[in-house]
Amino acid sequence: MSIITNINKAFDHRIRLGIMSILMVNEYADFNTLKELLGVTDGNLASHTKALELSEYINIEKQFIGRKPNTRYSTTKLGRAEFKKHINALEKLINK
């Protein structure tokens, strides 16, 4: 397998990479936390989390805090493994 195939298309975007980075070191993060850390708009963030969810790399958990809806995100086992592979591939590309 060439190194290029390990570069995961799903992560080959600044915002998706950012979402994964935050979720790798946190048990979970909610929508507003992600939004603030990444400095993106609601719609933009929603579409990227949706894409990651479709690839089954993150879990989306909707709940209510009082009467306010709150969406929490966390990585899946698959997501963590794929992200690690992606980072290793990035490192190899840089060190080449």
Place this chain on the structure above:
Amino acid sequence: MGTKDYLQDIGEIKELMNKSSRFISLSGLSGILAGIYALIGAAVAYWLVTNSARQYLILDGKIFRLVLLDLFLIAFVSIITAIYLTTRKAKKNDEKVWDVSSRRLILNFLIPLVAGGLYILIILGQQKYGQTAALMLIFYGLALVNAAKYSIGNIRYLGYIEIVLGLICAMFPGYGFWLWVLGFGVLHIAYGSLMYFKYDMK
């Protein structure tokens, strides 16, 4: 994407991982000031005890209550200073003072500290006060080590030193006062200065 873009990606990943999991705006200056307050407080306590009729500390006495008040004041003023300076620094760093990372930091700092504080109060109530300085140093050290995971990593080493001092203090309770001065006064000033020149001056 060229190599340069990937390098930038890695840089951004690192930054986001740090920013989202650690609260880094702790102020070095507040460490220095906390040390100075501790020294002043210790001097006051020393003066109170040596000028009392007995020249040593007994429980339930007036002097003892004054010393407790003194300790409480040191802690209170240190906390207020830390909150003020940290808020100021966080604003400068464009970091929120009260967010997930700072809440997590405070919670993990407080768990060993509050457990230790309550334990000390309980054994003081049982007239066992010989180990108070040692216990304060040990539990404070544990709190720092625990909090270091969620902040600037190197406050861990301050924690290690406090724990070692605490254990030494437990062996030589007669030097409790001086080890307390060293741990809470001198070490805070030294460590605060180190942090101040390393991070705040930038």
